Amino acid sequence: MFPSVTHTITPDSEPSQFILPDLTSDCHYPLRKSPHCYAISRASDRWLADVAQLVEPEIRGYLDMDTGALAAACYPDADAFHLQVCVESINWAFIIDDWMESGIIDARGALESCISALRDPINFDTEQVDAKMCKSYFSRFRETAGPGCTERFIHAVELFFTAVAKQVDDRAKGNMYRLESYTALRRDLVGVEPCFALIEFVARIDLPDEVVSHPVIKALEHATIDHLAWADDILSYNKEQSRGDEHWENIVAVLMHDRGLDLQGAMDYAGQMCKDAIRRFESNRAILPSWEEEVDRQVAIYVEGLQNWIVGSLHWHLNSARYGVTPDRIIKLLPKRSS
Structure with a gap:
């Protein structure tokens, strides 16, 4: 079920600006940060140079993005x-997504x-930087991760590609x-x-398969993914429309096309x-089933x-240089780049 809003007709002339929705007012969860944030961010910077083999000017965007703050x-x-493995995994995801978007590598x-590197990060040999990054973080992931958790990670990466x-x-x-x-595709694409x-x-938990496949757990995951995806689309729309590619991968453009909305309405x-x-998310958390005591403890950790x-993710997006959000939420449309 999608929300109801007043539909407006796209005007003949394009607007020069728009106002971002107030995403923080509806998100009352406490924001906490790992005390290891600074040290891991610096280690992440070294990883971008040594393993991802990024140099200026390409590396600058990832340094400024500060995925260490996101992971923290x-x-x-x-x-x-564990936090350093998380940061490197997230860095890999951003880099690989950008490289596929720009055509540097094929999906x-x-x-x-x-996937070969994830299946056997120790013995798989490759000269491809994307797979070398996987070998780097996933060899350490496997040191403590359970078999179910490991398989879920690999399967999710397959869905993304x-x-x-x-x-x-x-x-x-x-x-x-x-x-x-678009909603169905975006859940994997994000x-x-x-x-x-x-x-x-x-x-250091490994949820049973019957738990992670339960409809309520899946509903909680889908609600989380949807919030992340729509917030990302909202905040990245301006940059994407300036490239002329927003029609394929942004909920705002999809809404304008599919619901006949103008930009602000979308x-x-x-x-x-x-x-x-x-x-x-809240309505499904309220109906979480109970398994046995230890499983319930692990489920509570997972849901948190x-x-x-x-x-x-929301607060990182709002503060990241990658998205350029202004305090007043008024965004001036960037001019479209010439082909």
Whole structure:
């Protein structure tokens, strides 16, 4: 069920600015940060140069983005070892997504090499930097991660690459998405599900399959993913529209096309979708089933980890140089780049 908002017709002339939805007012979860944030951020900077082999000017954007701050807010209880693995995994995801977006690497080729590295990070030999990054962080992931958690991480990465490949095909064919089809694709495309396996990794738990497959747990994950995806789309829309590619991968453009909304109407609608995602998260948390005592303890940790991702990711987005959000939430549209 999607939220109801007043529909407005797209005007003949394009607006020069828009107002971002007030995403923080509906997100009341406590924001915490790991005390290891600074040290791990500096280690992450070294990893970007040594393992990801980034140099100026490319490396500058990732240094300024500070994924150490993102991981510190999303995994506030992680020790230094586990937090560093999380940061490197998130760095890899951002880098690989940018490289696929720019055509530096092919999604299907990256799928094959990276999954091979994840399956056997010690013995798999490769010269491909994307797979070397996987070997670097996943060899340490496997030191403490349980078998279920490990398999869930790899499966989620497979879903991400498959979604990217579909997006590339859709773009080549000029396909536009309807709201429902985009929602389904975006859940894999946002690439956050591997980060949910990291919740287990950080806490050194390994949830039973019957728990992670339960409809209520899946509903909690979907609500978390939806909030992350829609908030990311809202905050990245300006940069994407300036590149001319927002029609393929942004909820705001999909809403304008599919619901006949103007830009501000689509922004407001997407903001309501974020609010609805938090409502769904809370309503499903209220009906969590009970298993046995130890499993219930682990489930509580996992659900709090999902909550940390909602609030931690939101505040990181709002403060990251990557997104350029102003305090008054008034965003001037960037001019479209010439082809």
